[in-house]
Amino acid sequence: xxxxxxxxxxxxxxxxxxxxxxxxxxxxxxxxxxxxxxxxxxxxxxxxxxxxxxxxxxxxxxxxxxxxxxxxxxxxxxxxxxxxxxxxxxxxxxxxxxxxxxxxxxxxxxxxxxxxxxxxxxxxxxxxxxxxxxxxxxxxxxxxxxxxxxxxxxxxxxxxxxxxxxxxxxxxxxxxxxxxxxxxxxxxxxxxxxxxxxxxxxxxxxxxxxxxxxxxxxxxxxxxxxxxxxxxxxxxxxxxxxxxxxxxxxxxxxxxxxxxxxxxxxxxxxxxxxxxxxxxxxxxxxxxxxxxxxxxxxxxxxxxxxxx
Amino acid sequence: xxxxxxxxxxxxxxxxxxxxxxxxxxxxxxxxxxxxxxxxxxxxxxxxxxxxxxxxxxxxxxxxxxxxxxxxxxxxxxxxxxxxxxxxxxxxxxxxxxxxxxxxxxxxxxxxxxxxxxxxxxxxxxxxxxxxxxxxxxxxxxxxxxxxxxxxxxxxxxxxxxxxxxxxxxxxxx
Numbered sequence: 271x272x273x274x275x276x277x278x279x280x281x282x283x284x285x286x287x288x289x290x291x292x293x294x295x296x297x298x299x300x301x302x303x304x305x306x307x308x309x310x311x312x313x314x315x316x317x318x319x320x321x322x323x324x325x326x327x328x329x330x331x332x333x334x335x336x337x338x339x340x341x342x343x344x345x346x347x348x349x350x351x352x353x354x355x356x357x358x359x360x361x362x363x364x365x366x367x368x369x370x371x372x373x374x375x376x377x378x379x380x381x382x383x384x385x386x387x388x389x390x391x392x393x394x395x396x397x398x399x400x401x402x403x404x405x406x407x408x409x410x411x412x413x414x415x416x417x418x419x420x421x422x423x424x425x426x427x428x429x430x431x432x433x434x435x436x437x438x439x440x441x442x443x444x445x446x447x448x449x450x451x452x453x454x455x456x457x458x459x460x461x462x463x464x465x466x467x468x469x470x471x472x473x474x475x476x477x478x479x480x481x482x483x484x485x486x487x488x489x490x491x492x493x494x495x496x497x498x499x500x501x502x503x504x505x506x507x508x509x510x511x512x513x514x515x516x517x518x519x520x521x522x523x524x525x526x527x528x529x530x531x532x533x534x535x536x537x538x539x540x541x542x543x544x545x546x547x548x549x550x551x552x553x554x555x556x557x558x559x560x561x562x563x564x565x566x567x568x569x570x571x572x573x574x575x576x577x578x
Numbered sequence: 579x580x581x582x583x584x585x586x587x588x589x590x591x592x593x594x595x596x597x598x599x600x601x602x603x604x605x606x607x608x609x610x611x612x613x614x615x616x617x618x619x620x621x622x623x624x625x626x627x628x629x630x631x632x633x634x635x636x637x638x639x640x641x642x643x644x645x646x647x648x649x650x651x652x653x654x655x656x657x658x659x660x661x662x663x664x665x666x667x668x669x670x671x672x673x674x675x676x677x678x679x680x681x682x683x684x685x686x687x688x689x690x691x692x693x694x695x696x697x698x699x700x701x702x703x704x705x706x707x708x709x710x711x712x713x714x715x716x717x718x719x720x721x722x723x724x725x726x727x728x729x730x731x732x733x734x735x736x737x738x739x740x741x742x743x744x745x746x747x748x749x750x751x752x
Contacts, residue, residue: 285640285673285674288639288640288641288670289666289670292643292662292666293667295662296644296662296663296666297659297663298659299659300657300659300660300709303657304657304709309658312658313658316648317653319649320610320649320653323606323649324653326607327607327608327611327612330611399612401654402613402653402654403654403656404617404714404715404718405706405711406655406711408655437655444655451710451711451712472712
């Protein structure tokens with residue numbers, strides 16, 4: 271046995287032992303977070319400390335922006351007001367007719383015995399900032415648990431689908447944009463009615479995958495949500511096809527799309543309310559062996575997509 | 579407090595713990611600024627942690643680095659433990675190399691610090707790539723380069739409170 275001198279100075283455990291301890295804890299946290307998504311509660315609790323700090327850090331940028339607003343000239347505001355009024359007048363005629371058409375559509379659907387289309391409702395949220403993580407495409411909005419936001423809710427803006435709420439904190443929520451690499455949206459091509467799933471590419475573009483090389487897709491085709499996922503209401507514009515690559519050596523066409531919504535811009539968005547779960551017929555529910563309960567997170571949604 | 583051969587010929591006053599805490603808090607705030615559009619900004623918290631782990635390895639250890647890393651992970655919406663792992667490794671490196679680094683003049687100190695800061699980014703890239711993310715581009719590695727250039731300035735600024743008062747007292751050399 272080696273003889274050790276008595277410790278004169280207390281220096282705690284050896285650095286290498288401490289290092290292995292902290293590395294082990296960090297790796298365990300990483301695995302639990304990446305694979306099991308089981309530390310959301312810890313994250314929410316810690317966000318109570320970091321959120322005020324973040325607000326403090328954003329204070330200068332906000333005050334600069336609000337100072338800029340304050341000094342906007344009167345002429346500019348008048349011009350904008352006139353423009354908005356004109357746009358409103360142009361839209362109001364179609365809007366009035368749309369309301370009438372919606373009522374008529376509802377009545378006709380009732381006559382035919384088809385389920386009524388659900389009306390979209392939700393709450394407006396402000397985009398606070400884009401998440402600093404360079405690996406993902408996420409934004410943070412100013413509505414959280416306190417406002418009844420739950421993970422999985424769809425988020426849209428005035429032009430189309432923006433993304434989906436993936437993480438909630440007490441006062442803010444994190445929205446994964448449709449351009450994120452891990453995000454998928456079931457869509458339908460308006461012109462042909464063809465259903466498919468559009469995936470984010472991570473570089474601001476989207477890709478329509480697993481369509482055969484001879485599929486009827488053209489540049490400029492608009493994709494809208496198909497509503498098959500039970501999350502997005504059908505009919506919201508998602509993207510426009512910008513480039514179609516048909517290589518005969520592959521069995522699938524490569525179809526690139528650009529999002530229609532101002533996905534990468536900073537503005538206001540609307541968090542839609544949850545769709546009521548569709549009750550499956552008894553024999554179908556038995557067959558699939560899964561109950562129709564509200565979805566918890568995007569991972570659940572992805573699993574669902576895989577099954578389809 | 580450690581003296582060195584040429585980097586700071588003068589004897590420094592002992593550091594105040596609250597100054598370390600304040601500088602780390604300011605670095606955390608700088609990291610939280612809404613600057614996600616500009617790639618290549620240095621990771622201030624990593625830089626400050628490495629600085630204090632080199633200067634005061636007894637005071638700034640891996641526990642503090644781990645806590646700072648977890649705070650960054652939550653604020654940054656990244657994987658929990660990603661920053662923590664990177665910071666702990668960097669602080670371990672800084673602490674174990676501190677006696678050697680302080681022996682060199684400031685320029686060469688910066689050359690020693692560059693690999694440590696690069697390690698912070700490399701560990702994060704490795705973790706995220708394993709988790710299935712894309713490579714974020716080489717602009718991501720511009721941050722450590724900038725931070726290295728800032729090392730002499732930072733050393734001067736952060737050691738200012740430890741400089742001796744200007745009026746010397748012959749009876750009290752410190």
